[in-house]
Amino acid sequence: MKQSISILVLSVVLLTIFGLDVWAQGKEETESINVSWYVTTKVVPLGADRIYVTYEAIGLTVTDTGGGLFHGATARVLGGMTIEKGFYNDEYACGVWNLPSGDKVFMTFKMAGKAGTGGVAKGPFTIIGGTGKCAGIQGSMEGTRTMVQSALEVAGQSYLKGKLQYKLP
Numbered sequence: 001m002k003q004s005i006s007i008l009v010l011s012v013v014l015l016t017i018f019g020l021d022v023w024a025q026g027k028e029e030t031e032s033i034n035v036s037w038y039v040t041t042k043v044v045p046l047g048a049d050r051i052y053v054t055y056e057a058i059g060l061t062v063t064d065t066g067g068g069l070f071h072g073a074t075a076r077v078l079g080g081m082t083i084e085k086g087f088y089n090d091e092y093a094c095g096v097w098n099l100p101s102g103d104k105v106f107m108t109f110k111m112a113g114k115a116g117t118g119g120v121a122k123g124p125f126t127i128i129g130g131t132g133k134c135a136g137i138q139g140s141m142e143g144t145r146t147m148v149q150s151a152l153e154v155a156g157q158s159y160l161k162g163k164l165q166y167k168l169p
Contacts, residue, residue, distance in 0.1 A: 026167040032064040033141075033164050035075060039156040046082070054080040059160075061097065069134075070164060073097040073105075083115045091121065103132035111145065119147040127166055139166025 037059040044052045059075040079093025089112035097105040106129045113121025127139035143162035150157045 026169050028165060028167045029069070030163055030165045031068040031070050033061050033070055033160075033162060034064070035059040035061045035160040037077075037145075037156075037158045037160065039158065040154070041156065050082065050084045052080065052082050054078070055093075055156075057093075057095075069099065069166070070097060070105075072100045077107075079109075081111075086115050086119075088112060088115060088121075091123070099134065101133065103130060103134040105130040105134050105137055109143065111143070113145070115147070117147055117149050121145045125162065125164070134168065136169035137166055139164060141165065 037057045039055050039057040041053050041055045046052055055078070057075075057077045057079070059077070061070050061073040061075060063071040065071070075095055075097050077093045077095030079091060079095075081088040081091035091111040091113075092108070093111075094108050095106070097107065099105065105127055107125055107127055109123055109125040111121040111123030113119055113123075122142065122144050125141040125143050127137055129135070130137040141162040141164040143160050145158050145160045147156065147158045
């Protein structure tokens, strides 16, 4: 009888410990996002058919559902790439989403694709942290960006689509 009670107590303790660990892990969320970008660039020629480009982009994020953590978030990104014969495979950028709540979510991404109007690029995004209620956030997305004909001669415009998966602690 004592042995049965001891096993029962040990089982309850172990289930509680492991149950709390599972409960403490955040639920993974997925949001289909669209970001419209306004982009300014600086260009350095590197010989025939080759340039290095740095850029600053600001954007507005909307979700397909019209709700969620990232709906209405603004974004700012700094990045760069080498474009050779109209293509690149080394784009790297870092940025921040400014959420409507006032919290921030930090990201990095790498992309490869075709430059210029109609050009499409794809690559992985990684959420590297956040502030406030988003402190400790983790996530990723495979994004697809399409360059469009800009309404201004001095800036580029594009849009990004992807399914952002993230987990809050």
